[in-house]
Amino acid sequence: MIANKIICFNTRKFFNVFFEKNIKKNYNVTNCFLSLRHYLSEFLKNTIKMSKITVIGAGNVGATCADAIARRDLATEVVLLDIKPGISEGKALDIWQTSALAGFNHQIKGVTNDYSATTNSDVVVITSGVPRKPGMSREDLIGVNAGIVKSVTENVIKASPNAIIIIVSNPLDVMTYVAFKTAKTLSSKVFGMAGTLDTARYKAFLAEEIGVTPLDIQALLLGGHGDTMVPLPRFTSVGGVPVTDLVAKDKLEAIIERTKKGGGELTNLLGTSAWYAPGTSAAYMVEAIIRDQKKLVPVCAYLDGEYGYKDMYLGVPVILGKNGVEKVIELNLNAEEKALLDASAQAVKKTLGVLDTMNVLDK
Numbered sequence: 001m002i003a004n005k006i007i008c009f010n011t012r013k014f015f016n017v018f019f020e021k022n023i024k025k026n027y028n029v030t031n032c033f034l035s036l037r038h039y040l041s042e043f044l045k046n047t048i049k050m051s052k053i054t055v056i057g058a059g060n061v062g063a064t065c066a067d068a069i070a071r072r073d074l075a076t077e078v079v080l081l082d083i084k085p086g087i088s089e090g091k092a093l094d095i096w097q098t099s100a101l102a103g104f105n106h107q108i109k110g111v112t113n114d115y116s117a118t119t120n121s122d123v124v125v126i127t128s129g130v131p132r133k134p135g136m137s138r139e140d141l142i143g144v145n146a147g148i149v150k151s152v153t154e155n156v157i158k159a160s161p162n163a164i165i166i167i168v169s170n171p172l173d174v175m176t177y178v179a180f181k182t183a184k185t186l187s188s189k190v191f192g193m194a195g196t197l198d199t200a201r202y203k204a205f206l207a208e209e210i211g212v213t214p215l216d217i218q219a220l221l222l223g224g225h226g227d228t229m230v231p232l233p234r235f236t237s238v239g240g241v242p243v244t245d246l247v248a249k250d251k252l253e254a255i256i257e258r259t260k261k262g263g264g265e266l267t268n269l270l271g272t273s274a275w276y277a278p279g280t281s282a283a284y285m286v287e288a289i290i291r292d293q294k295k296l297v298p299v300c301a302y303l304d305g306e307y308g309y310k311d312m313y314l315g316v317p318v319i320l321g322k323n324g325v326e327k328v329i330e331l332n333l334n335a336e337e338k339a340l341l342d343a344s345a346q347a348v349k350k351t352l353g354v355l356d357t358m359n360v361l362d363k
């Protein structure tokens, strides 16, 4: 029913735009036909299929993510779930009331811990958990968040056995591992959001320094979501120009350091962890999946021998599409880059060791 309304609305919109842009001004039949073909293919490309997205946790990151998903009109059903009564209902209603202003069609529904409302979701984003406070590391959150992520994942997978699950809760690499071991689904369907955020921060700092649009910057980061992450200047360019030709070595090193501590900088300013860029980064990943964009982005992905690591999650470049992680890209790293990645993997393994002592996962 809703889908029909959307298709009718979009079809009307399509013919209005086509009429305005072509028929009124252009009487040449061949040109008209070619234009019609072009507009039709663009229209079909941009028209969403029936899809359902759930966001768990209606706190700062979850609500921002749900808002970004709604604004991008990514799904015919969006559900926001939180354990605290009223919060997701209230935030979903507030987001829905922006629809006429922001220009989106699909209603977003808020529920209190009711997983039946999330049944058969295509993509689920898990943001539930405690955020950092100033002075805390992401690893300090493990005790509380491992239990939350485990119980949430059990409920999610029961309601949506085929869902693709994106983890946001920290410590990211370890929480994604908890979700994967709990969901008992394909590793390509469970992964974490960190690299898209860290890369976006890196691009923002570079854009400011160089005086260019962040949209023209191509960049990659590897490793765990923490101070050991590995920004890669060798894989960073601006409109095809290597970043090392545009930014002095000391300035680039300072930007890399600021990127590594980007989360901490915001936690100190805000008194809690950031949400606009994290929530938008998760929505960006959801869009790549829903629209099958085959984006090459850094994602916290399961490694089964890639880069020499086994049975752990780590930030690596992947192709993201309708099947989730469709391919892990193995870069040909030089010795210095590999050493940095090894150090980052060691830090993640150390936190995994802490998880092991907590007996959260079923043996």
Ligand SMILES: NC(=O)c1ccc[n+]([C@@H]2O[C@H](COP(=O)([O-])OP(=O)(O)OC[C@H]3O[C@@H](n4cnc5c(N)ncnc54)[C@H](O)[C@@H]3O)[C@@H](O)[C@H]2O)c1
Pocket: 056, 057, 058, 059, 060, 061, 062, 081, 082, 083, 084, 087, 127, 128, 129, 130, 131, 132, 141, 145, 148, 151, 152, 167, 168, 169, 170, 172, 193, 194, 197, 225, 272, 273, 274, 275, 278
């Ligand atoms: N991966 C990243 O890059 C990144 C970036 C920012 C924040 N984070 C992490 O995301 C998480 C959320 O951060 P936030 O700022 O939104 O925190 P927040 O406190 O604003 O929101 C967390 C929400 O989770 C809910 N919640 C707790 N237990 C739940 C459960 N069992 N079921 C459903 N909901 C539950 C809480 O009620 C709360 O509304 C934190 O762990 C934070 O560290 C990760």
